Amino acid sequence: xxxxxxxxxxxxxxxxxxxxxxxxxxxxxxxxxxxxxxxxxxxxxxxxxxxxxxxxxxxxxxxxxxxxxxx
Numbered sequence: 001x002x003x004x005x006x007x008x009x010x011x012x013x014x015x016x017x018x019x020x021x022x023x024x025x026x027x028x029x030x031x032x033x034x035x036x037x038x039x040x041x042x043x044x045x046x047x048x049x050x051x052x053x054x055x056x057x058x059x060x061x062x063x064x065x066x067x068x069x070x071x
Contacts, residue, residue, distance in 0.1 A: 001013065
């Protein structure tokens, strides 16, 4: 199965879930990543039950805070 992850086309075995993809891609701090699947943000509770299909587009989104607040 072909997936497009963060804009890069990659081949994977069929039957992969979003949760398994996070492990396979060795995503650092998976508890801090949001996942967009075909333009829709998934709830964390959906990661293990959402099966991926050929040509799905997956984006791993990391939200970072920071800055000193001083201008």
